[in-house]
Amino acid sequence: MILKLVIHFIILVIWFIHVQVSAQDYLQVAKPGCDSKCGNLQIPFPFGMNTSECYLGKWFEIECRNTSTYQxxxxxSIGLQVTSxxxxxxxxxxxNSIYRNNCGTRDSTPVNRSLEGSPFVxxxxxxxxxxxxxxIIAILQINGSEGSGCVSICDQDFKVDDIGKMELENSDCxxxxxxxxxxxxxxxxxxxxxxxLKENETDGECSYAMVVQQVGLYSYYTRKSYYFPVNGEMKDVDVVPVVLEWEIPNNLTLKLPPDNLSYCSDTNVxxxxxxxxxxxxxxxxxYSYDSNPYVEGGCSDNDDHPFYRNSPSNVPISVIKGISTSFGSIILLLILWRVFKVTKxxxxxxxxxxxFKRNGGLLLQQKLSSSEVNMDKVKLFSLKELEKATDNFNSNRVLGKGGQAxxxxxxxxxGTIVAVKKFKVQGKIEEFINEFVILSQINHRNVVKLLGSCLETKIPLLVxxxxxxGNLFEFLHLQNEDMPLTWNMRLRIAIExxxxxxxxxxxxxQPIYHKDIKSTNILLDEKYRAKVADFGTSRMISIDVTHLTTVVQGTFGYLDPEFFQTSQFTEKSDVYSFGVVLVELLTGQKPITLLSQEEAKSLxxxxxxxxxxxxxxDIIDERVMKEGEKCYIMKVVNLASRCLxxxxxxxxxxxxxTLELEAxxxxxxxxxxxxxGEFVRSEDYKSWDDNSIISEIMSTIDQSSRTTILNDVHIVTM
Structure with missing residues (x-):
């Protein structure tokens, strides 16, 4: 152990001496004999220029275009300028170019650039x-279908010209x-x-739509934030930076350098x-910024620091000999090492x-002291435990990504399989604490169960x-013949x-308003039973309060029109969102659909x-019409229309x-x-029909004090 400490400190001293006596040598980035720069940009292999030996396949070819002043x-392969x-x-x-609409002579056609067949996404x-x-409603379409979208509104005193004067870099959108x-x-x-948003509403008003890079800012002293690296006013911007991810395709033969300093792993980018x-x-x-594992001499055989690269061997050897002959120096190094360990x-x-403080630990402690959090049902995980469980948060372990996590x-x-939620934005600590407090008190078979949390990281974690x-949206709209979504399953999921x-x-x-009920927030377990998830925007309110006033938020297509107008969220707002989900189950259609090229309407x-x-x-799903009886389908239709x-x-x-659906x-x-001629119970209901959902829940309510016996609610262990 002592010898190991000595060796570490010898290396540390070598590093300091090497900084003073050795000039910095840069690593190899391009293949030998190939140009490594175009203008101010380094061109690392597998990208390259001029000849096919300098790049790995046609998709990685860089064309260096010359002008009178710069390159x-x-x-x-796609004819777009590369910046990094x-x-x-x-x-x-x-x-990448942006799309302008109603901007006069500066109008542009919708962007439709294909990367099909390429190693880029x-x-x-x-x-x-x-x-x-x-x-406006801005829609990102994929093969004619909606892939994403958002809604932008303006105050009445907002001038049309103000959109063109807006600087995207300074807007949080x-x-x-x-x-x-x-x-x-x-x-x-x-x-x-x-x-x-309404027909002919934006005639003459200029608007913009684009895919654009978003950059995260990191600091130990400030909260994490994001910005769009676009300089200038919108009316003057023609192109914006966009990040493409790439991989080496299976059909290309890649030979690693013989120095054994690099390794490759499988991807599905x-x-x-x-x-x-x-x-x-x-x-x-x-690695550092200019490391390149694809070429010989592109990786260092020591450490990540640039001063270790390709250092002359005579300087470190002489330093090692000098230190090894001085016993006093070793003792000093041991003392310094001990001081370093204590300081670290x-x-x-x-x-x-x-x-802990930045992740809301103090707020969570207040919740604990006020008995708002049931610590008997949740566990505080260590970061080391969760890193091991997720293979250091490997990208291959990603189950899904959202706006905040x-x-x-x-x-x-x-051996327990878990889902670990890693929040992206440090400024949304309230959502983390809110979801933790709410889920720690809920013990219901159709609500996703919280196992614990971790506060030892820059970004809070929930387990x-x-x-x-997966979720109901994927199962409903990407059905396969191996596991079809039958009418009985749809009705059961709606009841759950x-x-x-x-x-x-x-x-x-305390009453809880979910505030974001949608098919993507309804998960399906191993028996395809429903689990309501994502309580980040949910709120607990006092029993005597009838509504909650908040900023307009939610998912387009599921949002209560009353909430959009008044910003007052009630339990009936959740009812409206549930009604949209019920219509999805009946029709098999998405919540937002294009009825024509000129008009977008909600389901x-x-x-x-x-x-x-x-x-x-005419719009009910064919499987529903085939398997269900019209009279019962019509009852569900009438219920859905009342919800809407x-x-x-x-x-x-x-x-x-719930009563009506069960009936x-x-x-x-x-x-x-x-x-x-006989009653045959479906296997789907065997573990659920012993007691109705209503009778089970009502048995947990003390009518005099409105308190909940949570242990009795969770009849079926998930």
Whole structure:
């Protein structure tokens, strides 16, 4: 142990001496004999210029275009200017054009640039879909279907010219004159479209839509933030930076350098259909900006620091000999090492305390002292434990990404499979604490279970039970023949979600409004039973409060029109969102659909129109029509239309909805039993029909004190 400490300090002394006596030598980035620069940009292999020996396949060819004053690199395969290349991260930044609408002579056609067949995709992590304009819906389309979108509104005193004067770099694009949304994964081709919230509303008003790079700012002393690296006013901007992720495709033969300083790992950057669509390589002993694992001499054989690279051997050897002959120097090094270890321990402790406070630890302690958090049901995980469970948060373990967090799949030491939620934005600590407090008090079979949290990191972590079969949106709209979504399953899922919301509204110790009910927030377990998830925007309110006033937020297509107008969220706002989910289950259609090239309508409004015109069976899913009886389907249709009433007071409560859905299922089961001559219980209901959801929840409510016996609610262990 002492010898190991001595060796470490000898290396440390060598480093300091080497800084003084050796000039910095840069690592090799391009193949020998190939040009490594175009203008001010380094061109690392597998990218290259001039001859095919200098780059790995046609997709990686860089064209260096000359002008009278400077040279500009272009990615020849797609004809766009390159501004940076990072071989370690597997990214290349390009300048991409934006889409202008109603901007007069500066109008541009919708962007539709295809990367199909290439090793590139538009990065979901580093880019956002952004739109600027007044009272518009911006849509990012993939093969004619909606892939993403956002809504931008303006105040009445906002002038049209103000959009053109806006600087994207200084805007957070939160929905006021500018909005943003995440990109779908594996995006290779897209087009943009801008429409008014109302017909002819934006005639003559200029608006913009684009995919653009979003850069994160990191600091120990300030909160994490993001900005768009676009300089100048919108009216003067023609191109914006966009990040492409890349990999070495399987059809290209890659030979690693013989120095054994780099290694490659399998990736699926460009395709979700295969576990391995390509590979990426890294340096074994760390890297710096100009490291390149793809060429000989591109990686250091010592450490990440630039002063270790290709150092002359005579200087370190002489230093080592001098230190080894001095016993006094070794003793001094040991003392210094001990001081270093103690100092490091103190610094790490300070950092953990800082992270704990910044991640809302003090607020969480207040919740604990006030008994708002049930610590018997949650655990505080260490960072080391979760890093081991998720393979250091490996990108291959990602289950899903959202605007505020990324969810990873992990396995604890005891073999338990979990989902670890890693928040992206440090400024959203309230959402982390809010979700932690709410879920720690909920114990319901149709609500995702919180297992614990970790506060030892820059970004807070939450740990949930793992739900293996994805979300309802994917299962509903990407159905396969191996596991079809039957009418019985749809009705059961609707009952389970309704029961969970009834529990949140009525049976919890304090009423809870979810505020973001949608099919992507309804997960399906191993038996395809529903689990309501994502409580980051949810709120607990006092029993005597009837509504919650907040900023307009939610998901377009599910948002209560009353909430959009008044900013007052009530339990009936959750009812409206549930109604949209119920219509999704009935029709198999997405919440937002393009009825024509000129008009975008929500599924909810289209459904209500069909009900009023008595043609609703024309849009009901074929499987539903085939398997269900029309009279019971019509009962669900009528219930859905009542949930979508524009006047919230006319909508039923979640208790009434749950009762009605259970009654429909019971009547249909009895009808089927009479038709078959005997009653055969579906396997889907075996563990659920012993007690109805209503009777189970109502048994947990003390009518006099409105308190909840949570232990009795969780009848079926998930």
């Amino acid at each position: 500009t690199p272009y990615l020849k 290349i990072d071989v370690q991260q597997g990214t290349v930044t390009i300048n 538009y990065s979901q992590e580093h880019n956002k879909f952004v739109a600027a304009g007044c009272n 939160n929905g006021k004159s500018c909005c943003q949304n995440s990109l779908p994964p594996y995006l290779k081709e897209y087009s943009t479209e801008v429409k008014g 460009t395709s979700s259909l295969y576990k391995r669509s390509g590979q990426r390589c890294s340096c074994k002993y760390g 321990k103190i610094i790490m402790k300070k950092f953990r305390e800082k992270f 990324t969810v990873y799949k992990g396995m604890l030491i005891d 949930y039970e793992f739900i293996p079969n 979600v309704a029961g969970a919301l009834f529990y949140l509204h009525s049976a919890a110790s 909810a409004s289209y459904f209500i129109m069909c009900v009023e015109e008595n043609c609703v069976f 009433e524009l006047n919230g007071k006319r909508r039923p409560t979640m208790r009434e909805i 429909i299922r019971k009547l249909e089961n009895e009808s089927n039993a009479q038709g078959n």
